[in-house]
Amino acid sequence: MNLHIKKLFVISILSFMVSSAFAECIGVITAGGGKGFWGDISDGAKQAGKELGVTIYARGASDEANKEGQKQVIKVIMDEGCGGLVLAPNAKERNKDVADLKKKGIPTVYIDRDLGGDRVSVIKTNNFAAGELAGNEMVKALKGKGRVALLRLSKDVVSTTARENGFMKAAVAGGLEIAIDTFLGTTIGKARSKAEKALSNTSNIQGIFTPNESTSTGVLVTLEKLNKQGSLVHIGFDSSKVMIDSLNNHHIYGFVVQRPFKMGYDGVNAVYKAMKGKNIKENIDTGVVFVNSNNIKQKSIKQMLGI
Numbered sequence: 001m002n003l004h005i006k007k008l009f010v011i012s013i014l015s016f017m018v019s020s021a022f023a024e025c026i027g028v029i030t031a032g033g034g035k036g037f038w039g040d041i042s043d044g045a046k047q048a049g050k051e052l053g054v055t056i057y058a059r060g061a062s063d064e065a066n067k068e069g070q071k072q073v074i075k076v077i078m079d080e081g082c083g084g085l086v087l088a089p090n091a092k093e094r095n096k097d098v099a100d101l102k103k104k105g106i107p108t109v110y111i112d113r114d115l116g117g118d119r120v121s122v123i124k125t126n127n128f129a130a131g132e133l134a135g136n137e138m139v140k141a142l143k144g145k146g147r148v149a150l151l152r153l154s155k156d157v158v159s160t161t162a163r164e165n166g167f168m169k170a171a172v173a174g175g176l177e178i179a180i181d182t183f184l185g186t187t188i189g190k191a192r193s194k195a196e197k198a199l200s201n202t203s204n205i206q207g208i209f210t211p212n213e214s215t216s217t218g219v220l221v222t223l224e225k226l227n228k229q230g231s232l233v234h235i236g237f238d239s240s241k242v243m244i245d246s247l248n249n250h251h252i253y254g255f256v257v258q259r260p261f262k263m264g265y266d267g268v269n270a271v272y273k274a275m276k277g278k279n280i281k282e283n284i285d286t287g288v289v290f291v292n293s294n295n296i297k298q299k300s301i302k303q304m305l306g307i
Contacts, residue, residue: 024054024055024081024082024083025054025055025056025057025080025081025082025083026045026049026054026055026056026057026082026083026084026085026086026268026271026272026275027057027058027059027074027077027078027080027082027084027085027086027087028041028042028045028056028057028058028059028085028086028087028264028267028268029058029059029060029070029073029074029077029085029086029087029088030042030058030059030060030088030112031060031061031064031070031088031089031090031112031113031157032060032061032062032063032064032090032186032214033060033061033062034062034213035240036213036238036239036240037212037213037238037239037240037258037260038060038088038260040260040261040264040306041088041111041112041260041261041263041264041267042056042058042060042264043261043264044260044261044262044263044264044265044266044267044268045058045086045264045265045267045268046058046264047261047264047265048264048265048266048267048268048269048272049268052268052269052272054268054272056268057077057080057082059073059076059077060073060088061073061090062187063186063187064090064153064154064157064186065090065154065156065185065186066090067090067091067093070089070090070091070094071093071094071097074087074094074097078101078106082106083106083275084106084107084108084109084271084272084274084275085098085101085106085107085108085109085271086108086109086111086264086267086268086270086271087108087109087110087111087119088110088111088112088113089110089113089115090156090157091156092115094115094117095115095116095117095118098117098118098119099117099118102118107120107271107274107275108120108271109121109122109123109267109270109271109274109280110122110123110124111123111124111263111264111267112124112125112159112263113127113157113158113159114158114283115158120270120271120274120280120282121270121271121274121280121281121282121283121284122282122283122284123263123266123267123270123284123286124159124263124284124285124286125159125258125259125263125285125286125287125288126285126288127159127160127162127163127166128162128163128165128166129166129288130163130166130237130256130258130288131162131163131164131165131166131167131168131169131170131211132166132167132169132170133166133170133256133288133290134163134166134167134170134209134235134237134256134290135166135167135168135169135170135171135173135174135176135209136170136174137235137253137254137290137292138167138170138171138174138176138207138209138233138235139170139171139174139175139176141207141233141235141253142176142206142207142233144174144175144176145175145176146176146177146205146206146207147176147177147178147179147204147205147206147207148171148176148177148178148179148180148205148206148207148208148209148233149178149179149180149181149182149198149199149205149207149208149209150164150167150168150171150178150180150181150182150209151180151182151183151184151191151195151198151208151209151210151211151215151219152164152181152182152183152184152211152215153183153184153185153186153211153212153214153215154183154185154186155183157186160211160212160237163211163212163237163256164209164211167209167211171209176207179204179205180198180199180205182194182198184198184210184215184218184219186214187214188214188217188218188221189218190218191210191214191215191217191218191219191222192218192221192222195215195218195219195222196222196225196226199219199222199223199226199228200226202226202228202231202232205232206232206233207232207233207234207235208232208233208234208235209234209235209236210234210235210236210237211237212237212238213236213237213238213239213240213243215236215237216234216236216237216238216240216243216252216255217240217242217243219234219236220234220236220242220243220246220251220252223251224251229246229249229251230249230250230251233253234251234252234253235252235253235254235255235256236252236254236255236256237255237256238255238256238257238258238260239255239257239291239305243255244296244305244307247291247292247293247296248293248296250293253292254290254291254292254293255290255291256288256289256290256291257288257289257290257291257304257305258286258287258288259286259287259288259304262286263286266284266286270284289301289304291305
């Protein structure tokens with residue numbers, strides 16, 4: 001074997017080794033932590049990884065507002081040599097991180113929310129339409145008359161902002177008045193504290209909308225503390241054991257459920273295809289369902305909720 005052929009052979013082997021290393025793992029980084037919504041995303045991602053024979057490194061900061069924390073998690077995971085990233089971005093600054101990864105040949109798929117940029121695909125709920133669904137259910141429950149509290153998460157979270165705006169549009173169009181409009185913050189602790197102040201006088205409201213798991217849980221705890229469980233039409237978003245138990249006990253009217261397991265599962269499959277140079281859809285809607293006391297015992301709903 002002459003020197004030129006040897007060089008080509010070595011380059012070929014090294015290219016194969018680099019390619020193989022990149023294909024060995026995929027990073028999955030959520031915007032928050034816990035066993036609920038974000039935990040289900042991680043479970044779906046791990047299931048896809050198992051089927052594909054790819055290691056999944058799934059992590060998430062405990063607080064969605066921790067922008068620097070998510071940046072550090074991205075660095076730690078991508079230092080493992082992963083060939084793709086599934087990311088629920090918690091700040092616009094993530095677009096620069098994604099652009100840097102693209103330069104290295106590493107594709108990124110956004111899940112749960114979209115901030116534009118160099119992501120190859122977005123897998124998420126149509127959050128505005130999901131908010132409209134919640135608003136329409138509130139209108140039905142209150143028969144088109146009444147005042148409601150819109151208890152928002154954070155102005156910096158695009159997914160919940162879309163839900164809140166969708167809810168407002170449908171509720172107002174259906175004849176309801178938004179009597180309270182305030183932010184609760186990104187953790188259950190903050191939500192409990194601020195909800196207690198916002199709901200200290202509920203005599204002139206008949207309904208409450210909360211746009212995610214932490215705000216929904218925080219408000220449920222607050223209503224229990226205030227001895228007002230089940231006294232208002234409370235429509236939440238996402239699900240948890242606390243929320244499911246509250247629905248069964250008629251302490252919450254219902255909640256809009258996304259498909260986080262499918263989001264994580266589809267995210268890993270999409271970025272894996274991108275790593276292989278295959279074309280994937282730019283936008284994939286995973287859909288939502290409204291869960292209430294009438295349908296929670298249906299087999300399909302129980303499977304979705306994992307009960």
